[in-house]
Amino acid sequence: MRIEAAPARDSDDLIELLFFAYRDFVGDPDRILAEYGFGRAHHRVLHFVDRYPGLTIAELLDILRITKQSLNRVLKDLIDQGYVEQRTGTSDRRQRLLFCTPTGRSLTADLTRVQVRRVARAIEEPAEAEGRNGREARIASAQGFLLAMIEPGDRPAVRRLMARRAGMRA
Amino acid sequence: MRIEAAPARDSDDLIELLFFAYRDFVGDPDRILAEYGFGRAHHRVLHFVDRYPGLTIAELLDILRITKQSLNRVLKDLIDQGYVEQRTGTSDRRQRLLFCTPTGRSLTADLTRVQVRRVARAIEEPAEAEGRNGREARIASAQGFLLAMIEPGDRPAVRRLMARRAGMRA
DNA sequence: CCAGATAAGTCAGTGTTGTTGACATATCTC
DNA sequence: GAGATATGTCAACAACACTGACTTATCTGG
Numbered sequence: 001m002r003i004e005a006a007p008a009r010d011s012d013d014l015i016e017l018l019f020f021a022y023r024d025f026v027g028d029p030d031r032i033l034a035e036y037g038f039g040r041a042h043h044r045v046l047h048f049v050d051r052y053p054g055l056t057i058a059e060l061l062d063i064l065r066i067t068k069q070s071l072n073r074v075l076k077d078l079i080d081q082g083y084v085e086q087r088t089g090t091s092d093r094r095q096r097l098l099f100c101t102p103t104g105r106s107l108t109a110d111l112t113r114v115q116v117r118r119v120a121r122a123i124e125e126p127a128e129a130e131g132r133n134g135r136e137a138r139i140a141s142a143q144g145f146l147l148a149m150i151e152p153g154d155r156p157a158v159r160r161l162m163a164r165r166a167g168m169r170a
Numbered sequence: 171m172r173i174e175a176a177p178a179r180d181s182d183d184l185i186e187l188l189f190f191a192y193r194d195f196v197g198d199p200d201r202i203l204a205e206y207g208f209g210r211a212h213h214r215v216l217h218f219v220d221r222y223p224g225l226t227i228a229e230l231l232d233i234l235r236i237t238k239q240s241l242n243r244v245l246k247d248l249i250d251q252g253y254v255e256q257r258t259g260t261s262d263r264r265q266r267l268l269f270c271t272p273t274g275r276s277l278t279a280d281l282t283r284v285q286v287r288r289v290a291r292a293i294e295e296p297a298e299a300e301g302r303n304g305r306e307a308r309i310a311s312a313q314g315f316l317l318a319m320i321e322p323g324d325r326p327a328v329r330r331l332m333a334r335r336a337g338m339r340a
Numbered sequence: 341c342c343a344g345a346t347a348a349g350t351c352a353g354t355g356t357t358g359t360t361g362a363c364a365t366a367t368c369t370c
Numbered sequence: 371g372a373g374a375t376a377t378g379t380c381a382a383c384a385a386c387a388c389t390g391a392c393t394t395a396t397c398t399g400g
Contacts, residue, residue, distance in 0.1 A: 008286050008290070010293070010309050010313075011285075011286040011289040011290045011293070012221070012282065012286065013313060013332065014289045014293075014309075014312055014313060014316065015195075015217075015282070015285050015286070015289055016217075016221070016332065017313060017316035017317055017320075017328075018191075018192070018195060018289075018316055019214070019217075020316070020319075020320045020324075020328055021188075021316040021317075021319035021320055022188065022192050023235060024319060024320050024321045024324070025185075025188060025319060027235075027321075044189070047185075047186075047189075051182070051186070065193060065197075112182065112185070115181070115185050116178050116181040116182065116185070118319060119181040119184045119185055119188075119319070120178070120181045121318065122315055122318035122319045123180070123181070123184075123315070123318075125318045133303075133307075133311070137303075138311065138314075138315065139180050139184075141303070141307075141308065141311035141312070141315065142184055142311065142312070142315040143180075143183060143184060143187060144308075145292055145293070145308065145311065145312040145315070146184065146187035146188055146190070146191040147187055147191075148291065148292035148293075148295045149190075149191035149194060149195060149288060149289070149292045150187075150190045150191055150194050151194045151197075154190070154194070158187075158190055162183065162186065
Protein backbone atom coordinates (compact mmCIF):
# COMPACT_ATOMS: atom_id res chain seq x y z
CA MET A 1 0.00 0.00 0.00
CA ARG A 2 2.54 2.56 1.11
CA ILE A 3 5.20 3.35 -1.36
CA GLU A 4 7.12 6.24 0.04
CA ALA A 5 7.71 7.68 3.48
CA ALA A 6 7.22 11.34 2.56
CA PRO A 7 4.92 12.64 5.30
CA ALA A 8 2.77 14.79 3.02
CA ARG A 9 2.31 11.78 0.78
CA ASP A 10 1.07 9.61 3.62
CA SER A 11 -1.24 12.35 4.75
CA ASP A 12 -2.56 12.76 1.22
CA ASP A 13 -3.47 9.12 1.16
CA LEU A 14 -5.13 9.36 4.55
CA ILE A 15 -7.13 12.37 3.42
CA GLU A 16 -8.45 10.45 0.48
CA LEU A 17 -9.14 7.30 2.47
CA LEU A 18 -11.02 9.36 5.02
CA PHE A 19 -13.23 10.66 2.24
CA PHE A 20 -14.01 7.16 0.99
CA ALA A 21 -14.46 5.74 4.47
CA TYR A 22 -16.87 8.47 5.48
CA ARG A 23 -18.74 8.20 2.19
CA ASP A 24 -19.53 4.54 2.85
CA PHE A 25 -19.95 5.05 6.59
CA VAL A 26 -22.87 7.43 6.12
CA GLY A 27 -24.20 5.49 3.16
CA ASP A 28 -25.42 2.60 5.31
CA PRO A 29 -27.82 4.50 7.56
CA ASP A 30 -28.96 6.73 4.69
CA ARG A 31 -30.88 3.82 3.19
CA ILE A 32 -32.76 3.17 6.43
CA LEU A 33 -33.43 6.85 7.04
CA ALA A 34 -34.96 7.22 3.58
CA GLU A 35 -37.67 4.73 4.56
CA TYR A 36 -38.72 7.05 7.36
CA GLY A 37 -38.46 10.24 5.35
CA PHE A 38 -35.54 11.33 7.48
CA GLY A 39 -32.07 12.49 6.50
CA ARG A 40 -28.61 12.62 7.96
CA ALA A 41 -29.42 15.60 10.08
CA HIS A 42 -32.13 13.58 11.83
CA HIS A 43 -29.69 10.73 12.29
CA ARG A 44 -27.14 12.92 13.99
CA VAL A 45 -29.71 14.24 16.42
CA LEU A 46 -31.02 10.76 17.18
CA HIS A 47 -27.53 9.46 17.71
CA PHE A 48 -26.48 12.05 20.25
CA VAL A 49 -29.79 12.21 22.09
CA ASP A 50 -29.87 8.43 22.33
CA ARG A 51 -26.32 8.22 23.55
CA TYR A 52 -26.50 11.13 25.96
CA PRO A 53 -30.04 11.31 27.31
CA GLY A 54 -30.86 14.64 28.88
CA LEU A 55 -28.74 16.62 26.44
CA THR A 56 -29.74 20.27 26.22
CA ILE A 57 -30.32 22.23 23.03
CA ALA A 58 -27.21 24.30 23.64
CA GLU A 59 -25.05 21.21 24.09
CA LEU A 60 -26.44 19.65 20.95
CA LEU A 61 -25.78 22.84 18.99
CA ASP A 62 -22.20 22.83 20.18
CA ILE A 63 -21.73 19.22 19.16
CA LEU A 64 -23.31 19.50 15.74
CA ARG A 65 -21.96 22.97 14.96
CA ILE A 66 -25.09 24.08 13.21
CA THR A 67 -27.44 26.96 13.89
CA LYS A 68 -30.42 26.82 16.19
CA GLN A 69 -32.70 27.21 13.19
CA SER A 70 -31.19 24.25 11.37
CA LEU A 71 -31.41 22.08 14.43
CA ASN A 72 -34.96 23.11 15.14
CA ARG A 73 -36.21 22.02 11.78
CA VAL A 74 -35.12 18.42 12.20
CA LEU A 75 -35.72 18.31 15.93
CA LYS A 76 -39.31 19.38 15.37
CA ASP A 77 -39.80 16.49 12.94
CA LEU A 78 -38.44 14.02 15.47
CA ILE A 79 -40.53 15.38 18.33
CA ASP A 80 -43.75 15.67 16.30
CA GLN A 81 -43.38 12.11 15.10
CA GLY A 82 -42.65 10.74 18.54
CA TYR A 83 -38.99 9.79 18.27
CA VAL A 84 -37.68 12.37 20.70
CA GLU A 85 -39.21 14.09 23.68
CA GLN A 86 -38.39 17.19 25.63
CA ARG A 87 -38.57 17.69 29.37
CA THR A 88 -38.14 20.98 31.12
CA GLY A 89 -34.84 21.17 32.96
CA THR A 90 -35.02 20.67 36.72
CA SER A 91 -32.22 22.90 37.93
CA ASP A 92 -32.76 25.43 35.13
CA ARG A 93 -36.28 25.55 33.84
CA ARG A 94 -35.23 27.40 30.71
CA GLN A 95 -33.47 24.33 29.44
CA ARG A 96 -35.16 21.63 27.41
CA LEU A 97 -33.67 18.24 28.12
CA LEU A 98 -33.85 15.83 25.21
CA PHE A 99 -34.63 12.13 25.44
CA CYS A 100 -35.37 9.41 22.93
CA THR A 101 -38.74 7.71 23.23
CA PRO A 102 -38.77 3.90 22.98
CA THR A 103 -39.58 4.33 19.29
CA GLY A 104 -36.65 6.67 18.92
CA ARG A 105 -34.34 4.27 20.69
CA SER A 106 -35.49 1.48 18.44
CA LEU A 107 -34.85 3.43 15.25
CA THR A 108 -31.49 4.59 16.54
CA ALA A 109 -30.58 1.00 17.33
CA ASP A 110 -31.32 0.03 13.73
CA LEU A 111 -29.15 2.85 12.45
CA THR A 112 -26.37 2.08 14.88
CA ARG A 113 -26.46 -1.59 13.97
CA VAL A 114 -25.39 -1.07 10.37
CA GLN A 115 -22.66 1.33 11.35
CA VAL A 116 -21.37 -0.92 14.11
CA ARG A 117 -21.28 -3.75 11.60
CA ARG A 118 -19.00 -1.76 9.32
CA VAL A 119 -16.75 -0.49 12.08
CA ALA A 120 -16.52 -3.86 13.81
CA ARG A 121 -15.57 -5.46 10.52
CA ALA A 122 -12.92 -2.81 9.92
CA ILE A 123 -11.43 -3.61 13.33
CA GLU A 124 -11.73 -7.36 12.98
CA GLU A 125 -10.13 -7.62 9.56
CA PRO A 126 -6.50 -8.73 9.24
CA ALA A 127 -5.39 -5.45 7.66
CA GLU A 128 -2.47 -7.02 5.80
CA ALA A 129 0.31 -4.51 6.31
CA GLU A 130 -0.38 -4.20 9.97
CA GLY A 131 2.00 -6.65 11.43
CA ARG A 132 1.39 -8.54 14.62
CA ASN A 133 -0.84 -6.13 16.43
CA GLY A 134 -3.92 -7.48 18.12
CA ARG A 135 -7.50 -6.42 18.04
CA GLU A 136 -7.15 -4.28 21.15
CA ALA A 137 -4.22 -2.43 19.65
CA ARG A 138 -6.14 -1.79 16.46
CA ILE A 139 -9.01 -0.29 18.42
CA ALA A 140 -6.65 1.90 20.39
CA SER A 141 -4.92 2.99 17.19
CA ALA A 142 -8.10 3.92 15.41
CA GLN A 143 -9.46 5.76 18.42
CA GLY A 144 -6.15 7.51 18.93
CA PHE A 145 -5.97 8.63 15.33
CA LEU A 146 -9.54 9.89 15.18
CA LEU A 147 -9.29 11.70 18.49
CA ALA A 148 -6.07 13.34 17.34
CA MET A 149 -7.86 14.52 14.21
CA ILE A 150 -10.22 16.56 16.36
CA GLU A 151 -9.40 20.22 16.85
CA PRO A 152 -7.16 20.25 19.97
CA GLY A 153 -9.25 22.90 21.68
CA ASP A 154 -12.35 20.78 21.26
CA ARG A 155 -10.89 17.55 22.54
CA PRO A 156 -11.58 18.24 26.21
CA ALA A 157 -15.24 18.82 25.40
CA VAL A 158 -15.38 15.58 23.43
CA ARG A 159 -13.63 13.66 26.19
CA ARG A 160 -15.96 15.15 28.76
CA LEU A 161 -18.99 14.27 26.69
CA MET A 162 -17.89 10.72 26.05
CA ALA A 163 -16.98 10.27 29.69
CA ARG A 164 -20.65 10.70 30.55
CA ARG A 165 -21.32 7.29 29.15
CA ALA A 166 -18.92 5.69 31.57
CA GLY A 167 -21.20 6.67 34.41
CA MET A 168 -24.40 5.67 32.66
CA ARG A 169 -25.76 2.12 32.82
CA ALA A 170 -23.15 1.20 35.49
CA MET B 171 -18.53 -15.94 25.08
CA ARG B 172 -20.65 -13.32 23.37
CA ILE B 173 -18.65 -11.40 20.84
CA GLU B 174 -21.41 -8.83 20.90
CA ALA B 175 -21.43 -6.46 23.84
CA ALA B 176 -17.88 -5.19 24.21
CA PRO B 177 -17.01 -4.74 20.54
CA ALA B 178 -20.27 -2.89 19.91
CA ARG B 179 -19.23 -0.48 22.63
CA ASP B 180 -15.85 0.18 21.08
CA SER B 181 -17.49 0.57 17.71
CA ASP B 182 -19.94 3.06 19.17
CA ASP B 183 -17.05 5.19 20.32
CA LEU B 184 -15.37 4.92 16.95
CA ILE B 185 -18.58 5.96 15.21
CA GLU B 186 -18.77 9.05 17.32
CA LEU B 187 -15.09 9.89 16.96
CA LEU B 188 -15.41 9.52 13.21
CA PHE B 189 -18.17 12.08 13.25
CA PHE B 190 -16.08 14.57 15.22
CA ALA B 191 -12.94 13.90 13.21
CA TYR B 192 -14.72 14.41 9.93
CA ARG B 193 -16.47 17.51 11.21
CA ASP B 194 -13.15 19.19 11.93
CA PHE B 195 -11.45 17.68 8.91
CA VAL B 196 -13.81 19.38 6.48
CA GLY B 197 -14.03 22.51 8.60
CA ASP B 198 -10.48 23.61 7.73
CA PRO B 199 -10.86 23.86 3.95
CA ASP B 200 -14.38 25.23 4.24
CA ARG B 201 -12.98 28.53 5.46
CA ILE B 202 -10.67 28.87 2.48
CA LEU B 203 -13.33 27.81 0.01
CA ALA B 204 -15.71 30.43 1.29
CA GLU B 205 -13.25 33.14 0.20
CA TYR B 206 -13.55 31.89 -3.37
CA GLY B 207 -17.29 31.41 -3.30
CA PHE B 208 -16.81 27.67 -3.55
CA GLY B 209 -18.18 24.86 -1.43
CA ARG B 210 -17.23 21.32 -0.46
CA ALA B 211 -18.45 19.95 -3.75
CA HIS B 212 -15.94 22.13 -5.57
CA HIS B 213 -13.23 20.97 -3.20
CA ARG B 214 -13.90 17.33 -3.86
CA VAL B 215 -13.69 17.84 -7.60
CA LEU B 216 -10.48 19.86 -7.30
CA HIS B 217 -8.95 17.25 -5.04
CA PHE B 218 -9.54 14.30 -7.34
CA VAL B 219 -8.76 16.13 -10.56
CA ASP B 220 -5.55 17.47 -9.06
CA ARG B 221 -4.50 14.11 -7.75
CA TYR B 222 -5.49 12.11 -10.79
CA PRO B 223 -5.02 14.31 -13.86
CA GLY B 224 -6.85 13.06 -16.90
CA LEU B 225 -9.76 11.68 -14.90
CA THR B 226 -12.89 11.25 -16.98
CA ILE B 227 -16.36 12.44 -16.04
CA ALA B 228 -17.56 8.88 -15.59
CA GLU B 229 -14.70 8.05 -13.25
CA LEU B 230 -15.32 11.16 -11.21
CA LEU B 231 -19.01 10.37 -10.95
CA ASP B 232 -18.15 6.90 -9.69
CA ILE B 233 -15.78 8.30 -7.09
CA LEU B 234 -18.07 11.01 -5.80
CA ARG B 235 -21.26 8.98 -6.04
CA ILE B 236 -23.34 11.91 -7.18
CA THR B 237 -25.39 12.49 -10.29
CA LYS B 238 -24.09 13.91 -13.51
CA GLN B 239 -26.22 16.98 -12.99
CA SER B 240 -24.82 17.67 -9.53
CA LEU B 241 -21.29 17.26 -10.77
CA ASN B 242 -21.85 19.43 -13.78
CA ARG B 243 -22.99 22.38 -11.76
CA VAL B 244 -19.78 22.61 -9.75
CA LEU B 245 -17.55 21.47 -12.57
CA LYS B 246 -18.93 24.26 -14.75
CA ASP B 247 -18.01 26.81 -12.06
CA LEU B 248 -14.48 25.47 -11.89
CA ILE B 249 -14.02 25.41 -15.67
CA ASP B 250 -15.60 28.81 -16.28
CA GLN B 251 -13.39 30.36 -13.63
CA GLY B 252 -10.25 28.71 -14.94
CA TYR B 253 -9.46 26.22 -12.20
CA VAL B 254 -10.06 23.09 -14.27
CA GLU B 255 -9.82 22.40 -17.97
CA GLN B 256 -11.18 19.69 -20.19
CA ARG B 257 -9.42 17.98 -23.08
CA THR B 258 -11.06 15.64 -25.50
CA GLY B 259 -9.96 12.06 -24.93
CA THR B 260 -7.40 10.71 -27.37
CA SER B 261 -8.36 7.05 -27.58
CA ASP B 262 -12.05 7.82 -27.15
CA ARG B 263 -13.05 11.24 -28.36
CA ARG B 264 -16.34 11.12 -26.45
CA GLN B 265 -14.51 11.37 -23.18
CA ARG B 266 -13.57 14.64 -21.53
CA LEU B 267 -10.33 14.35 -19.62
CA LEU B 268 -10.08 16.68 -16.67
CA PHE B 269 -6.98 18.58 -15.60
CA CYS B 270 -6.27 21.31 -13.11
CA THR B 271 -4.89 24.56 -14.48
CA PRO B 272 -1.93 26.10 -12.62
CA THR B 273 -4.46 28.25 -10.77
CA GLY B 274 -6.43 25.16 -9.87
CA ARG B 275 -3.34 23.37 -8.65
CA SER B 276 -2.45 26.35 -6.55
CA LEU B 277 -5.85 26.53 -4.88
CA THR B 278 -5.89 22.79 -4.33
CA ALA B 279 -2.47 23.02 -2.72
CA ASP B 280 -3.81 25.59 -0.27
CA LEU B 281 -6.73 23.36 0.59
CA THR B 282 -4.57 20.29 0.89
CA ARG B 283 -2.11 22.12 3.11
CA VAL B 284 -4.55 22.66 5.95
CA GLN B 285 -5.80 19.11 5.78
CA VAL B 286 -2.31 17.65 5.64
CA ARG B 287 -1.44 19.74 8.67
CA ARG B 288 -4.26 18.16 10.65
CA VAL B 289 -3.60 14.63 9.51
CA ALA B 290 0.15 14.90 9.97
CA ARG B 291 -0.38 16.21 13.47
CA ALA B 292 -2.75 13.33 14.21
CA ILE B 293 -0.07 10.88 13.12
CA GLU B 294 2.76 12.65 14.84
CA GLU B 295 1.10 12.98 18.22
CA PRO B 296 2.00 10.60 21.05
CA ALA B 297 -1.49 9.09 21.22
CA GLU B 298 -1.10 8.11 24.86
CA ALA B 299 -2.83 4.71 25.03
CA GLU B 300 -1.02 3.47 22.00
CA GLY B 301 1.92 1.70 23.47
CA ARG B 302 5.31 1.50 21.83
CA ASN B 303 4.27 1.73 18.22
CA GLY B 304 6.21 4.02 15.97
CA ARG B 305 5.13 6.57 13.47
CA GLU B 306 5.22 4.11 10.60
CA ALA B 307 2.98 1.74 12.47
CA ARG B 308 0.51 4.49 13.26
CA ILE B 309 0.28 5.41 9.59
CA ALA B 310 -0.25 1.80 8.61
CA SER B 311 -2.90 1.43 11.31
CA ALA B 312 -4.83 4.47 10.26
CA GLN B 313 -4.66 3.57 6.59
CA GLY B 314 -5.64 -0.01 7.36
CA PHE B 315 -8.62 1.05 9.42
CA LEU B 316 -9.90 3.56 6.89
CA LEU B 317 -9.44 1.22 3.98
CA ALA B 318 -11.28 -1.49 5.87
CA MET B 319 -14.15 0.94 6.44
CA ILE B 320 -14.69 1.13 2.70
CA GLU B 321 -17.32 -1.11 1.19
CA PRO B 322 -15.45 -4.34 0.35
CA GLY B 323 -16.73 -4.39 -3.20
CA ASP B 324 -15.40 -0.90 -3.77
CA ARG B 325 -11.95 -1.46 -2.35
CA PRO B 326 -10.42 -2.81 -5.55
CA ALA B 327 -11.55 0.34 -7.37
CA VAL B 328 -10.06 2.52 -4.65
CA ARG B 329 -6.80 0.57 -4.68
CA ARG B 330 -6.67 0.77 -8.44
CA LEU B 331 -7.28 4.50 -8.37
CA MET B 332 -4.71 5.19 -5.71
CA ALA B 333 -2.19 2.97 -7.47
CA ARG B 334 -2.21 5.41 -10.37
CA ARG B 335 -0.28 7.83 -8.26
CA ALA B 336 2.55 5.36 -7.83
CA GLY B 337 3.34 5.60 -11.52
CA MET B 338 2.96 9.37 -11.71
CA ARG B 339 5.83 11.75 -10.96
CA ALA B 340 8.41 8.94 -10.93
C1' DC C 341 -37.13 42.90 43.13
C1' DC C 342 -35.96 44.30 38.80
C1' DA C 343 -32.69 44.86 34.82
C1' DG C 344 -30.10 42.41 31.95
C1' DA C 345 -28.32 38.01 30.50
C1' DT C 346 -29.39 33.51 28.88
C1' DA C 347 -32.04 29.30 26.79
C1' DA C 348 -34.97 28.33 23.56
C1' DG C 349 -38.41 28.97 19.73
C1' DT C 350 -39.89 31.14 15.43
C1' DC C 351 -40.46 33.72 10.91
C1' DA C 352 -38.64 34.87 6.56
C1' DG C 353 -35.33 34.69 3.01
C1' DT C 354 -31.19 32.62 0.77
C1' DG C 355 -27.47 29.39 -1.00
C1' DT C 356 -25.23 24.88 -1.77
C1' DT C 357 -25.67 20.45 -2.99
C1' DG C 358 -27.99 16.65 -3.70
C1' DT C 359 -32.17 14.30 -6.34
C1' DT C 360 -35.49 12.79 -10.76
C1' DG C 361 -36.83 12.89 -15.32
C1' DA C 362 -36.44 14.06 -20.00
C1' DC C 363 -33.88 14.97 -23.84
C1' DA C 364 -29.74 16.48 -27.06
C1' DT C 365 -25.26 15.65 -29.18
C1' DA C 366 -21.14 13.46 -30.42
C1' DT C 367 -18.73 9.36 -30.93
C1' DC C 368 -17.76 4.52 -30.80
C1' DT C 369 -18.73 -0.39 -31.97
C1' DC C 370 -20.67 -4.04 -34.35
C1' DG D 371 -26.15 2.44 -40.39
C1' DA D 372 -28.20 0.93 -35.75
C1' DG D 373 -27.64 0.99 -31.22
C1' DA D 374 -24.81 1.73 -27.23
C1' DT D 375 -22.07 4.97 -24.68
C1' DA D 376 -20.06 9.54 -22.81
C1' DT D 377 -21.29 13.81 -21.96
C1' DG D 378 -24.14 18.04 -21.57
C1' DT D 379 -28.36 20.49 -20.41
C1' DC D 380 -33.11 22.09 -18.91
C1' DA D 381 -36.40 22.14 -15.28
C1' DA D 382 -38.27 21.13 -10.89
C1' DC D 383 -37.65 19.80 -6.30
C1' DA D 384 -35.80 18.49 -1.46
C1' DA D 385 -32.51 18.41 2.42
C1' DC D 386 -29.90 21.11 5.07
C1' DA D 387 -27.10 24.63 5.95
C1' DC D 388 -26.94 29.99 6.55
C1' DT D 389 -28.20 35.18 8.14
C1' DG D 390 -31.00 38.43 10.52
C1' DA D 391 -34.61 39.80 13.39
C1' DC D 392 -37.64 39.03 16.97
C1' DT D 393 -40.34 36.65 21.03
C1' DT D 394 -40.95 34.22 25.36
C1' DA D 395 -39.60 32.22 29.57
C1' DT D 396 -36.45 31.99 33.09
C1' DC D 397 -32.36 32.89 35.75
C1' DT D 398 -29.03 35.91 38.22
C1' DG D 399 -26.62 39.75 40.23
C1' DG D 400 -26.84 44.20 42.28
